[in-house]
Amino acid sequence: MGDHGVPGLRDLRRSRWGRWWTLALLLLALWAFASTLWAFQRRNYPEVGQTAALQFGIVALFAVVCACAAPRPRHIVATLAVVCALNGLITVGQVWNMGALGLRALGEFPYTAESNWISILRAGDLTYVRPYGLMPHPNALAGTLMVGVLAACAWVISARRGRWLAGVGIVTLGGWALLLTFSRAAWIAVALGGGLLLPFARLLITRRALLGMGTVGLVVALFFISYRPFLAARVGVGDGQQAIELRSISDRLVFTDFALRSIAERPIFGVGIGNFPWRASYFIVGTHYDLRGDNVHHVLLSAWAELGTVGLVLVLIALIFAALAIGQRLRDRTVPHEDRAGLIALAAITVALIVVGFFDHYPWTMVQMQTAWWGLMGAALAQNSVDPVGLNSVxxxxxxxxxxxxxxxxxxxxxxxxxxxxxxxxxxxxxxxxxxxxxxxxxxxxxxxxxxxxxxxxxxxxxxxxxxxxxxxxxxxxxxxxxxxxxxxxxxxxxxxxxxxxxxxxxxxxxxxxxxxxxxxxxxxxxxxxxxxxxxxxxxxxxxxxxxxxxxxxxxxxxxxxxxxxxxxxxxxxxxxxxxxxxxxxxxxxxxxxxxxxxxxxxxxxxxxxxxxxxxxxxxxxxxxxxxxxxxxxxxxxxxxxxxxxxxxxxxxxxxxxxxxxxxxxxxx
Missing domain, CATH: 3.40.50.150 (Vaccinia Virus protein VP39)
Incomplete structure (x- = not known):
C-alpha cells in the first residue's frame, strides 16, 4: 500500500533529487492540461490543446513509471540498439533508392526524388534526397538514429566480446545512417552528448573499445570524403543550395521572433500547449512571408511560448533535478560494468536530446521523441536502475x-x-x-x-x-x-x-x-x-x-x-x-x-x-x-x-x- 500500486514509488520518493524531478514533471503535465482553459484556439479548435495536453500527460506518466519500475539499463540499450539497426537499414535503402522503399505498413511516407515537399541537397548538378526512414522528417529520423547510436555505444565498451562486436556493427551502421540524414543538430548532439559523458566512462574503456571507436572514426572519415560536395552544400556553399540554406535560417528566425512576440503577449500563461503554430499562423497573416504556421525550433522557447513562464520554470526545474539525480548515479562506483555502460548511454542520450532541443522542436512536440527524452531520463535517474536483477530487492x-x-x-x-x-x-x-x-x-x-x-x-x-x-x-x-x-x-x-x-x-x-x-x-x-x-x-x-x-x-x-x-x-x-x-x-x-x-x-x-x-x-x-x-x-x-x-x-x-x-x-x- 505504501507504493500506491506503483512498484518502486517508495524508492523514488526517497531519492533526494528524483522526487523533485517527479513533482516538477507531474506539475508540468497538470499545467499543460490547465493551459487548455486559456488556449489560443480554445473556442474554434479546442481539440488542438486537449490532444497536445493528453499526449504530454501520457508521456509524463510513462516517464514516472520508468523511474519507478527502474528497467535495467542493459535491457533498454538492447532494445534501442535493435531499433537503431532496423532504422539504419531502412535509411541506407532509401538513400540507395532515392526514395521510399514501399514500407507503408510500417509507417513509411511514400516519396520519390520528384516529390515537391521533400528535403533535398544540391551540389552543382548533383541532387541528394535526404532519407525519412519511418519518420515525417529527416531531422526526426536523425534523432531516432542518434538515440540508437549512443545506446549501442554501451556495447562498444562492453567487456563481452559478442556484445562488443554487435555494438561496433550497430554503431557503424547507425552512425553511417545518421550521417546520411545530414542533420547538423543531431551530429552536434551526438558529439556533445558522448563527449560530456566520456569522463564517467573512462574506467570502462579498454583497448578493444578503443579499436571499436577507431573503426567508427574511419567510417566517419570515409563519409566526409565521399560526400564532401554535399557537406559543402549543407553549410550553404555552392550555387542553388546557398539560397535553400538561407531560406531555412530565415524561416527559423521568423518563428523565433513570433515566439518572442507570443511570450510578450502572454508572459505568465502562454498561448496553450500545442497552440503556438496556430498563433504563428495569425502573425503571418498580413505579412509578405511565404510560410504556414509552424513550431519554433527551440524546445525552451516552445515551452515558454505555449506554457508561459510558469511552464518554462517547471521544465527547467525538472531538467536540473534530473541532471542532479543522474549525476549522482553516474558517480556511484558500485554499479556493475554492463549496467554502468548502459547508464552512461542513457545519460548521454538525455544530454543529446537537450542539445537537439536548441536547434529543433521535436523533443517537445513529437510524441516519439517526447517519450524517448522524458522516458529515458526517468530510467537513467531511477534509484534501482543499476539493480542487477530488477524489482523487490534488498x-x-x-x-x-x-x-x-x-x-x-x-x-x-x-x-x-x-x-x-x-x-x-x-x-x-x-x-x-x-x-x-x-x-x-x-x-x-x-x-x-x-x-x-x-x-x-x-x-x-x-x-x-x-x-x-x-x-x-x-x-x-x-x-x-x-x-x-x-x-x-x-x-x-x-x-x-x-x-x-x-x-x-x-x-x-x-x-x-x-x-x-x-x-x-x-x-x-x-x-x-x-x-x-x-x-x-x-x-x-x-x-x-x-x-x-x-x-x-x-x-x-x-x-x-x-x-x-x-x-x-x-x-x-x-x-x-x-x-x-x-x-x-x-x-x-x-x-x-x-x-x-x-x-x-x-x-x-x-x-x-x-x-x-x-x-x-x-x-x-x-x-x-x-x-x-x-x-x-x-x-x-x-x-x-x-x-x-x-x-x-x-x-x-x-x-x-x-x-x-x-x-x-x-x-x-
Whole structure:
C-alpha cells in the first residue's frame, strides 16, 4: 500500500533529487492540461490543446513509471540498439533508392526524388534526397538514429566480446545512417552528448573499445570524403543550395521572433500547449512571408511560448533535478560494468536530446521523441536502475555477492547469468586467483569479504569433529567447503543454485567424495531432512532468502539436538534509502533482520564483529584491483574487475558513514 500500486514509488520518493524531478514533471503535465482553459484556439479548435495536453500527460506518466519500475539499463540499450539497426537499414535503402522503399505498413511516407515537399541537397548538378526512414522528417529520423547510436555505444565498451562486436556493427551502421540524414543538430548532439559523458566512462574503456571507436572514426572519415560536395552544400556553399540554406535560417528566425512576440503577449500563461503554430499562423497573416504556421525550433522557447513562464520554470526545474539525480548515479562506483555502460548511454542520450532541443522542436512536440527524452531520463535517474536483477530487492554485502542488490526471486536471469558467467571464467583465471591470494590471504574463489581470518574464525566457532555432518548453503564452487573439510575431517554437503559452480566443485573434489558432496538447490525451495546435520553454515547466502524467519525455522529443524548454526552476515543501509531514514542503532547485532529471525525462532546467539576487518579489506581490494586491472583486461573479464571495484567502494563508503556492519553469528539448538 505504501507504493500506491506503483512498484518502486517508495524508492523514488526517497531519492533526494528524483522526487523533485517527479513533482516538477507531474506539475508540468497538470499545467499543460490547465493551459487548455486559456488556449489560443480554445473556442474554434479546442481539440488542438486537449490532444497536445493528453499526449504530454501520457508521456509524463510513462516517464514516472520508468523511474519507478527502474528497467535495467542493459535491457533498454538492447532494445534501442535493435531499433537503431532496423532504422539504419531502412535509411541506407532509401538513400540507395532515392526514395521510399514501399514500407507503408510500417509507417513509411511514400516519396520519390520528384516529390515537391521533400528535403533535398544540391551540389552543382548533383541532387541528394535526404532519407525519412519511418519518420515525417529527416531531422526526426536523425534523432531516432542518434538515440540508437549512443545506446549501442554501451556495447562498444562492453567487456563481452559478442556484445562488443554487435555494438561496433550497430554503431557503424547507425552512425553511417545518421550521417546520411545530414542533420547538423543531431551530429552536434551526438558529439556533445558522448563527449560530456566520456569522463564517467573512462574506467570502462579498454583497448578493444578503443579499436571499436577507431573503426567508427574511419567510417566517419570515409563519409566526409565521399560526400564532401554535399557537406559543402549543407553549410550553404555552392550555387542553388546557398539560397535553400538561407531560406531555412530565415524561416527559423521568423518563428523565433513570433515566439518572442507570443511570450510578450502572454508572459505568465502562454498561448496553450500545442497552440503556438496556430498563433504563428495569425502573425503571418498580413505579412509578405511565404510560410504556414509552424513550431519554433527551440524546445525552451516552445515551452515558454505555449506554457508561459510558469511552464518554462517547471521544465527547467525538472531538467536540473534530473541532471542532479543522474549525476549522482553516474558517480556511484558500485554499479556493475554492463549496467554502468548502459547508464552512461542513457545519460548521454538525455544530454543529446537537450542539445537537439536548441536547434529543433521535436523533443517537445513529437510524441516519439517526447517519450524517448522524458522516458529515458526517468530510467537513467531511477534509484534501482543499476539493480542487477530488477524489482523487490534488498542490498547486501558479502562473501557471495559483494555490494549487490539481491532478488527475492533467485532464478532472475540477471543474477543467475552473472554467477554462471562468473564461475565459468574464474575457474581458469590467473588474475582472479592472484586477486584472492593478495586480498583474502588464500585463493578460495571468494566473491565478497570472507577472508581467511573470518573463515578460520568460523571453523573455530564450529569446533567440528571428524565425521560430523555439515551443510553449507551457498557453497559456490565449493572451495571454502573443501578447505573446511580438509581442516576438520567433517563431511560437508554443499548446496548452491549455480549449476556451473556445483559442476566445478564436483569435478575438482572427485577424489574426496567421502568428505564432500555437492548439489544444485534453491534456498527458497529446499526440503531439508529433519535432525540430520551437526552444523549448518551460511557465508553471506541468507540474503537470497525470501523470508528469513521461515528459512531459519527450516534450518533449525534440520539440525540435530545441540547442532550449531553459524553465519557470516553483513547488514547496512540500502543505497536508495535516505540516511536520515536509517538509524545507526539498526546496525547493532541484536537489531539486524537476521537477529530478528533467530529470536523469532527461539534461538539465542552470540556474535563477533568483523566490521573493521571489512573496512581494511575494502581498502586493500582497491589497491590490489588498481594493480591487477591489466591482467583482468587481458583475460577479457573486466566485468568481474568492475564488480570487485563496486564491492570495495560501496563497503568502504558505507562503513565510513557508519551505515554498515558485519558479524559472525553463532547459535545452538
Amino acid at each position: 542490498t547486501i554485502v558479502g562473501g557471495l555477492g559483494g555490494w549487490w542488490s539481491y532478488p527475492h526471486c533467485l532464478q532472475d536471469d540477471g543474477m543467475y547469468d552473472f554467477y554462471e558467467a562468473f564461475y565459468k571464467v574464474v575457474e581458469h583465471s590467473a588474475a582472479h586467483a592472484e586477486f584472492c591470494r593478495r586480498v583474502f590471504g588464500r585463493n578460495l574463489c571468494q566473491h565478497g569479504f570472507a577472508d581467511m581470518e573470518q573463515v578460520d574464525a568460523l571453523i573455530a566457532t564450529l569446533d567440528l569433529q571428524p565425521g560430523d555432518q555439515v551443510l553449507e548453503l551457498g557453497c559456490g564452487n565449493g572451495m571454502v567447503a573443501e578447505y573446511i573439510a580438509d581442516q576438520t575431517g567433517a563431511h560437508i554437503t554443499g548446496i548452491d543454485y549455480s549449476p556451473q559452480g556445483v559442476d566445478q566443485a564436483q569435478r575438482r573434489t572427485a577424489g574426496k567424495r567421502e568428505h564432500l558432496t555437492f548439489a544444485v538447490g534453491d534456498l527458497n525451495t529446499l526440503e531439508l531432512p529433519a535432525a540430520t546435520y551437526d552444523a549448518i553454515i551460511s557465508i553471506d547466502s541468507i540474503y537470497f532468502s525470501n523470508d528469513y524467519t521461515r528459512t531459519v525455522r527450516e534450518w533449525r529443524a534440520a539440525l540435530r539436538p545441540g547442532g550449531k548454526l553459524v553465519l557470516l552476515y553483513a547488514y547496512g543501509r540500502e543505497p536508495w534509502v535516505a540516511k536520515d531514514d536509517f538509524p545507526a542503532e539498526n546496525l547493532a547485532p541484536e537489531r539486524t533482520p537476521l537477529a530478528a529471525a533467530l529470536i523469532a525462532n527461539g534461538l539465542r546467539f552470540t556474535t563477533q564483529n568483523f566490521t573493521a576487518q571489512d573496512h581494511a579489506l575494502a581498502v586493500r581490494r582497491t589497491a590490489v584491483l588498481d594493480d591487477l586491472r591489466p591482467q583482468f583486461e587481458a583475460e577479457d573479464i573486466l566485468f568481474i574487475w568492475e564488480n570487485r571495484c563496486g564491492d570495495a567502494q560501496g563497503v568502504r563508503q558505507a562503513i565510513e558513514e557508519g551505515l554498515h556492519a558485519r558479524y559472525l553469528y553463532r547459535s545452538e539448538t
